[in-house]
Amino acid sequence: xxxxxxxxxxxxxxxxxxxxxxxxxxxxxxxxxxxxxxxxxxxxxxxxxxxxxxxxxxxxxxxxxxxxxxxxxxxxxxxxxxxxxxxxxx
Amino acid sequence: xxxxxxxxxxxxxxxxxxxxxxxxxxxxxxxxxxxxxxxxxxxxxxxxxxxxxxxxxxxxxxxxxxxxxxxxxxxxxxxxxxxxxxxxxxxxxxxxxxxxxxxxxxxxxxxxxxxxxxxxxxxxxxxxxxxxxxxxxxxxxxxxxxxxxxxxxxxxxxxxxxxxxxxxxx
Numbered sequence: 712x713x714x715x716x717x718x719x720x721x722x723x724x725x726x727x728x729x730x731x732x733x734x735x736x737x738x739x740x741x742x743x744x745x746x747x748x749x750x751x752x753x754x755x756x757x758x759x760x761x762x763x764x765x766x767x768x769x770x771x772x773x774x775x776x777x778x779x780x781x782x783x784x785x786x787x788x789x790x791x792x793x794x795x796x797x798x799x800x801x
Numbered sequence: 802x803x804x805x806x807x808x809x810x811x812x813x814x815x816x817x818x819x820x821x822x823x824x825x826x827x828x829x830x831x832x833x834x835x836x837x838x839x840x841x842x843x844x845x846x847x848x849x850x851x852x853x854x855x856x857x858x859x860x861x862x863x864x865x866x867x868x869x870x871x872x873x874x875x876x877x878x879x880x881x882x883x884x885x886x887x888x889x890x891x892x893x894x895x896x897x898x899x900x901x902x903x904x905x906x907x908x909x910x911x912x913x914x915x916x917x918x919x920x921x922x923x924x925x926x927x928x929x930x931x932x933x934x935x936x937x938x939x940x941x942x943x944x945x946x947x948x949x950x951x952x953x954x955x956x957x958x959x960x961x962x963x964x965x966x967x968x969x970x971x
Contacts, residue, residue: 721926723857724956729808732925744926749858 715743720757720768722747727781728767734785738792742769807954810934815919815951822849822944823917827907829883830893835908840944846971847940848872848882848964851920851933855888855896859935859956866961868902877968880939887912887932909933920951937964939971947971 717735719742721728735742747754747766754764761768761779768779774791778784790796816822822840829838840847850867853859864884873882884906888896893906907914915921915933922934937959939948948967950959 719926723924724853724859726807726956729955733808746926749856749861 715741716771716773717742718745718770718772719743720745720747720754720760720766722749722766725766730781731767731769731784731788734788738788740788740792807957810922810953810955810957812953813919813921813934813951815936816917816938816946816949818946818949820946822938822940822946823914824944825914825917827885827909827914828890829905829907830890830897831905832897835890835893838907840940843883844881845940845942845944846880846947847944848880848968849938849940850882850884850959851915851918851936852884852886853922853935854886854932855892859958860886860896861900863935863958864896864900864902864904866958867904868900870961870965872965872968874903877965880968880971883907885909885914885933887915887930922955935959939964939967941971 717740719731721744723746747757751764757766757768758764760770760777763779765779767781767784769784770777778787824840826837826839828835852863867882873880882904884904887910888908889910890908893908909915912921912931912933920934920936921931924930924932934952935957936951938946941947
């Protein structure tokens, strides 16, 4: 497998994170999962990346985009990798 | 609130009401030590609670709820409540200590017990790691299954009121 292009910070069993996972799988994107702690205060790695401690958060090496909040991420993935998207699709 | 569909877990052929709960022996972690214990050695009736790995939020939610409802104590002290997760005995000790919960937990790192009950969940993003779905089995004498609930979604939680009323009838 090639190096993952997308790093996903996620919380185990978090529905918002699973929503992003489903989208990543839909577009057959290669992603690395980094699981964080339930306690917000234990999420410094996420804070360093996005300035916030909320998950899901992604870093896309292909586009250089970093973002959090599942709605934003799903929109971004659709826009970028969906049909007619900037980086792939038909 | 953002709309999302909860993830459906694959269908599973789990242990059902009316069947005999599979026997197993695993380290049972108490307050002071752990030692191999067989399910059949536990005072019946038994509430067997499978839960995700210690530290995951569903595990915390489930045991806080069970602790606060005092299952196995007070009016329901006729039932023995025991948990099962893939976490090691050391992790169980920490988990029990943090919760201040008066329950003992089986350690099943291979998830083989979960396999026998049909409650295994292969985790995305954690290669080689399987854990248990949230699940509750109420066992009468001779390990007869009187009630069975297994999570069909992720995450999903037991209907605590329903389980409680079934415990009262054991």
